[in-house]
Amino acid sequence: MARVMNIAVITAIIIITLITCDEETAAVWKLELVGQISLKPDRENPNDKLCAVHVSGQYAYAADVNGGLYVVDISDPQNPRQVGYCDRDRTFLHPHLTSRSIEERMFARGGVQVKGNYAYMVDDGFGGLRVIDISDPSKPREVGCSERHIQAREIYVRENYAYVTFNGLRVYDISNPVRPREVGICEIPSWTTGITVKDKYAYITNGRPEGGLWIIDTSDPKKPRQVGYCHTSGNAYGVDVVDNSAYVICTGGLDVIDISDPNTPHKAGNFPYTMSYARGLFIESNYAYAAYGFGGGGGIVIIDVSNPIKPKEVGRTNVTGPAQRIYVAGSYAYVVSNVSDLCIIKVKPDAHD
Numbered sequence: 001m002a003r004v005m006n007i008a009v010i011t012a013i014i015i016i017t018l019i020t021c022d023e024e025t026a027a028v029w030k031l032e033l034v035g036q037i038s039l040k041p042d043r044e045n046p047n048d049k050l051c052a053v054h055v056s057g058q059y060a061y062a063a064d065v066n067g068g069l070y071v072v073d074i075s076d077p078q079n080p081r082q083v084g085y086c087d088r089d090r091t092f093l094h095p096h097l098t099s100r101s102i103e104e105r106m107f108a109r110g111g112v113q114v115k116g117n118y119a120y121m122v123d124d125g126f127g128g129l130r131v132i133d134i135s136d137p138s139k140p141r142e143v144g145c146s147e148r149h150i151q152a153r154e155i156y157v158r159e160n161y162a163y164v165t166f167n168g169l170r171v172y173d174i175s176n177p178v179r180p181r182e183v184g185i186c187e188i189p190s191w192t193t194g195i196t197v198k199d200k201y202a203y204i205t206n207g208r209p210e211g212g213l214w215i216i217d218t219s220d221p222k223k224p225r226q227v228g229y230c231h232t233s234g235n236a237y238g239v240d241v242v243d244n245s246a247y248v249i250c251t252g253g254l255d256v257i258d259i260s261d262p263n264t265p266h267k268a269g270n271f272p273y274t275m276s277y278a279r280g281l282f283i284e285s286n287y288a289y290a291a292y293g294f295g296g297g298g299g300i301v302i303i304d305v306s307n308p309i310k311p312k313e314v315g316r317t318n319v320t321g322p323a324q325r326i327y328v329a330g331s332y333a334y335v336v337s338n339v340s341d342l343c344i345i346k347v348k349p350d351a352h353d
Helices: 002-026 095-099 102-106
Strands: 029-038 050-056 059-064 069-073 081-086 110-115 118-123 130-133 141-145 154-158 161-165 168-173 181-187 192-198 201-206 213-217 225-230 236-242 245-250 253-258 266-271 278-284 287-294 297-304 312-320 323-329 332-337 341-349
Touching: 029 297, 029 312, 050 110, 050 332, 050 341, 059 110, 059 118, 118 154, 154 192, 161 192, 168 192, 201 236, 201 245, 236 278, 245 278, 245 287, 287 323, 287 332, 297 323, 297 332, 312 332, 312 341
Parallel strands: 050 323, 110 154, 192 236, 278 323
Antiparallel strands: 029 341, 050 059, 059 069, 069 081, 110 118, 118 130, 130 141, 154 161, 161 168, 168 181, 192 201, 201 213, 213 225, 236 245, 245 253, 253 266, 278 287, 287 297, 297 312, 323 332, 332 341
């Protein structure tokens, strides 16, 4: 009997040790800032703070809150170089944008996505959807736009359509990039922020007053319609979707929402991080990369979501200024901050070195 009990005790110790080792391994990441560059427009404007970033090939494309596009050569992550810049048409710049406070600029929205030889941009300065020809990275130039005086906050490009948030959803046909054409609209009674599209659904976050995730059926781009809604843990600012889970970054943490039935989404998990406002989100290989910041500082936090019901933090690091958006490509995270810096961070678990 004693021998059996000893075997049971040893087995229990081995199991506990394995679980502990697994948790410790998951919690150890190596985060290293390898490159950084302050991006400057062709003119001086203290309100031109970065708000979005997209990576394609050897270039990072960063957008500022007033609609400027910066092209950065990242072929050498340790020595990023700004090689191009495209300004927006200042004629339609809303007067309020030239006198924004630091806090207002912190909440300014904008988005950029690259497809082929074009960058598609939106900003909340009533510039609408703009199309930039980037075939020559050193000389990006605006070649198309939607109707002006439309305030937009985020964009997702898929196939021949651009999906834009604006206090609802606008769908644009971009089969002819120089003449984007609005084909569908779905109004939502909220301050819509982030967006992603998967299969036939668009997933849109609500910034205020109460947060939330909206699910829009876009199977007919000309007639998008709301089919589902789920409350979030505070104001929501970004969303990404993997399989049957939507990951939403909000003031109350990282929410994991079960979307297996888009008509009845429900919260399945939450990671209540201890940090300021989270602004950007990117999901890659079972990890959620979140950009956050408020006031003078910020950074990124990495969360293991391999078990969506119990997400857990595996690493974090600071960046210069409040971080706005993040894009992960290969071994690097590209982060834009509110002080117009593009930071390149090598993200790699120590256990994989």
